[in-house]
Amino acid sequence: MQNPSFVQTLPMLMPQWVDSVSICPRTQEAECVVHPSALLFFMQVLHKTTTLQFKVLVDVTAVDYPSRAKRFDVVYHLLSVQYNTRLRVKTMVDELTPVHSLTSLYPSANWFEREVWDMFGICFLHHPDLRRILTDYGFQGHPLRKDFPLSGYVEFRYDDSKKRVVAEPVELSQEFRYFDFASPWELISKG
Secondary structure, three states: OOOOOHHHHHHHHOOOOEEEEEEOOOOOOEEEEEOHHHHHHHHHHHHHOOOOOOOEEEEEEEEEOOOOOOOEEEEEEEEEOOOOEEEEEEEEEOOOOOEEOOOOOOOOHHHHHHHHHHHHOOOEEOOOOOOOOOOOOOOOOOOOOOOOOOOOOEEEEEEOOOOEEEEEEOOOOOOOOOOOOOOOOOOOOOO
C-alpha cells in the first residue's frame, strides 16, 4: 500500500478548496474535507493527475448531523488501482445547498447519487436522472434523515431543555399504506 502522506500536500496545492486533511494512525486511511463549490474541480484533479489516479468511485453516501448548521456530510470513497490507495472525500452541506454531480467524471456515481437523493434529500446539480430509487414516487420525506418519524403514533426523543426523554405524537405527512400481498387470482370469485 502506498503511504497516504500525499494527502498532506493537498491543502498546500489547493488551499482554496481543501478545508482539512487527516490520516487515521491505526488504519492509515486518508480523508479530505473540501468545499461543496469546489468538489467537482477537486475530484477532477484526483482523477486526472498521474501521481494520484483515483479512477474508481467505490461509494457515495451521506451522514446526517441535525444539530449542525451544515447538517449533512456527503462522503465519497475513491480508489487508485494504480497505487493501491484509498481516499475518503467529504463535503458538508445543509438542506438547501446542492452538490455538483460527479456522473460526468465517474459514471458509477449515477445510482449512488440517486440513492443519497432519495434517502437524505441532498440535491445533485446536473445529474442526468435524479429521481427516487428505493422508495415510491409518491413517497414524501427522506427516510435516513434523523428527523424522519419511524413508526407508530408516539415518538420518543431527548428534550435538552427538560433534560429528560419526552413522548410526543407523531405527525405523518402521508397516510399509512396497506399492501395486500394476496395473489390477484385468489380474489376472483368462482361462480
